[in-house]
Amino acid sequence: MISLTAQTERMAESLAAMATQTGKALAGLTVMFAMFQNYFPCELRVVIMECYEKFINFVYPYIQITFPEFQGDGFRRSKAYSSIERYLNANSTKQAKRLQAYVFDDCDAVVLSVANNEEVTDEFKGIKLWWTSREHSPNKQSISFWPREDEKKYFRLTFYRKYRHRITAEYLKHVMEEGKAITVQERRRKLCTNKAGGGVSGPGFGFGGGGIWSEVVFEHPATFATLAMDPIRKEKIVKDLIYFSKSEDYYKKVGKAWKRGYLLYGPPGTGKSTMIAAMANLLQYDVYDLELTAVDNNTELRKLLINTTSKSIIVIEDIDCSIDVTAKREDEDDGDDNEEGEGKNPVNEEIKKKKKKKRSKVTLSGLLNTIDGLWSACPGERIIVFTTNHVEKLDKALIRRGRMDEHIELSYCGFEAFMILAKNYLEVDSHELFAKIRQLLHETEMSPADVADKLMRKSDGEDADGNLMRLIKALEEDQEKNKDAKREEKEKKVAKGNESGDQALKQNGHKIKL
Ligand SMILES: Nc1ncnc2c1ncn2[C@@H]1O[C@H](COP(=O)(O)OP(=O)(O)OP(=O)(O)O)[C@@H](O)[C@H]1O
Numbered sequence: 001m002i003s004l005t006a007q008t009e010r011m012a013e014s015l016a017a018m019a020t021q022t023g024k025a026l027a028g029l030t031v032m033f034a035m036f037q038n039y040f041p042c043e044l045r046v047v048i049m050e051c052y053e054k055f056i057n058f059v060y061p062y063i064q065i066t067f068p069e070f071q072g073d074g075f076r077r078s079k080a081y082s083s084i085e086r087y088l089n090a091n092s093t094k095q096a097k098r099l100q101a102y103v104f105d106d107c108d109a110v111v112l113s114v115a116n117n118e119e120v121t122d123e124f125k126g127i128k129l130w131w132t133s134r135e136h137s138p139n140k141q142s143i144s145f146w147p148r149e150d151e152k153k154y155f156r157l158t159f160y161r162k163y164r165h166r167i168t169a170e171y172l173k174h175v176m177e178e179g180k181a182i183t184v185q186e187r188r189r190k191l192c193t194n195k196a197g198g199g200v201s202g203p204g205f206g207f208g209g210g211g212i213w214s215e216v217v218f219e220h221p222a223t224f225a226t227l228a229m230d231p232i233r234k235e236k237i238v239k240d241l242i243y244f245s246k247s248e249d250y251y252k253k254v255g256k257a258w259k260r261g262y263l264l265y266g267p268p269g270t271g272k273s274t275m276i277a278a279m280a281n282l283l284q285y286d287v288y289d290l291e292l293t294a295v296d297n298n299t300e301l302r303k304l305l306i307n308t309t310s311k312s313i314i315v316i317e318d319i320d321c322s323i324d325v326t327a328k329r330e331d332e333d334d335g336d337d338n339e340e341g342e343g344k345n346p347v348n349e350e351i352k353k354k355k356k357k358k359r360s361k362v363t364l365s366g367l368l369n370t371i372d373g374l375w376s377a378c379p380g381e382r383i384i385v386f387t388t389n390h391v392e393k394l395d396k397a398l399i400r401r402g403r404m405d406e407h408i409e410l411s412y413c414g415f416e417a418f419m420i421l422a423k424n425y426l427e428v429d430s431h432e433l434f435a436k437i438r439q440l441l442h443e444t445e446m447s448p449a450d451v452a453d454k455l456m457r458k459s460d461g462e463d464a465d466g467n468l469m470r471l472i473k474a475l476e477e478d479q480e481k482n483k484d485a486k487r488e489e490k491e492k493k494v495a496k497g498n499e500s501g502d503q504a505l506k507q508n509g510h511k512i513k514l
C-alpha cells in the first residue's frame, strides 16, 4: 500500500495528467494506424503491429478502468461501485492511513472506508493492482437532491496491460462476488410475519415496509455449533445447506428452480425452531414466518409467497395444525370459493364453518400448487421449511421428495446432544457424572429443551455439579414415572385379559375358584 502525502499527491496528479496526455497521443496514433493500415501489405502490417504494441507497452504499460458511483441515468448507485466499496473496506482499510467513517442504511455499525485520493494496493494470484477512490467536486455552489453532473465519484483500477484478460475475466468477478457477500453479511436481516387478515403494512424497521408482510430485525443467537444433535447428522445438514446456497449454476443447468424444502419433525422441544434460526444464521438469510391460519385464501397465499425476497427461509410451523393436511385434495379445491349456495344443509354448513375457522382457508392443493407453480419462478434462492410434531398425519403429496427434499427428524436428547448442551451451558467437556447421565438418557426420553432447562444456571454461585445432579434427579424421576406408566399399562392389559376370560367362562357356564 502506498499512502500519499499532500506533496506526493500533487506529483501523482501531475503524473496522471501526463499519463492522460500520453494516453491521448497514443489514442491518436492508434486511430491513425487503424485508418492507414489497409495501405500496407499484410506482412508489413503484422510487423508494424508488433512494434506498435511494444512501443505502447514501453511508454505506458498500464490499463486503467474507472467505476463511476452512479449509473448512466445518474439516479441509481452502481452495483459495481457498491461492491468495490465493500470489498476495499474489508480488505484495504488496514493498510490505508487516511480513512473516512460512515454508517450504511442497512447496518448499524460504523464502517471505515478508504479516503478520497488514497491509493491502496491489492494482489490477485500474484498480480499487483492499484485502487484509488477519486472525487471530482464542482466549483459552482448549488443545491440539488441528485448528484450533479459535474460531481463525480469513482474508483479507478490500474494494472499492467499484460494481465488484462485475467483481471477483466477473473479479478473483477472475484471483487464483485466478495463485495456482494460482504454486503449480505453486514446487512441486518429481517424476520417477517403475515398478520391476521393480511394486507397491513408493517413498521418496516428501515426495510421499506413489506406491504403484506410485517417486519422486525432478525436476531437469534442459535447456530449449528450450539444446536444439540448428533454431530455427523449435523455436519451433513450444514454441508447440504452450504452446497445449496452455492449451486445457482447447477440448478440452472438441471432446469430446476433454486429452491429447497426441509421437513423438520419430532416431539416438542427437540430443536425444530432452533434449527431454523441456525439455518438462517448460517446462510445469512431472512426468515418469513408464514402463519397459514392468518391467510384468507389460496390467492393471498400466492401473493405472500411472491412477495418474499431472495435469500430467505419461508417457515410454516406446525403444518399439521394449520391446514387440513389429511383431507383428500379433490374435496378441498373450493377453499377460496364462496361456499354459500342453495340446497345446502344449514346445520352442516355451520359445523363446517366452525371447523374451517380453526384451520386455514388455504387448501392443501393451493399450497402445493403455489410451491410448485408460479412461486418457484421467482428469481433467487429460497428455502421452505415445514415443522410438525406428527409427521404421520401429513399427506404424502405434501412431503414427497422434490417438494420437501430433506426430512430431518429431531428427537429426544441422546448423549452426543447432551455433550453439546453441557459444553454450551456449563462449559464442561467431561465429568464423572457423565457416565450415569449417558445410561439414564439411554433409558428415558427427555427433550433437549428439558435437558437444557436443567443445565441452565439459575444463579451466579451455581457450579456444574449442582446442575448435573439436578438433571440426574429429573431423569430418575422420569424413569420412575415411565416404570409406573408401564406397570399401569400392564395391569390394565391383565385386567382386560381377566375380564375377557371371565366373560368367556360365563359364556361357557364355568367359574374357576382360586
Ligand atoms: N437440539 C437443541 N439444541 C439446543 N437447544 C435446544 C434444542 N432443542 C431445544 N432446545 C432449547 O429448547 C428451546 C425450545 O426448542 P425449540 O423451540 O427449538 O423446540 P421445537 O422442536 O421447535 O418445539 P415445538 O415442537 O414445541 O415447536 C430452545 O429455545 C432451545 O433453548
Ligand SMILES: [Mg+2]
Pocket (backbone or CB within 6 Å): 272, 273, 274, 317, 387
Ligand atoms: Mg417450534
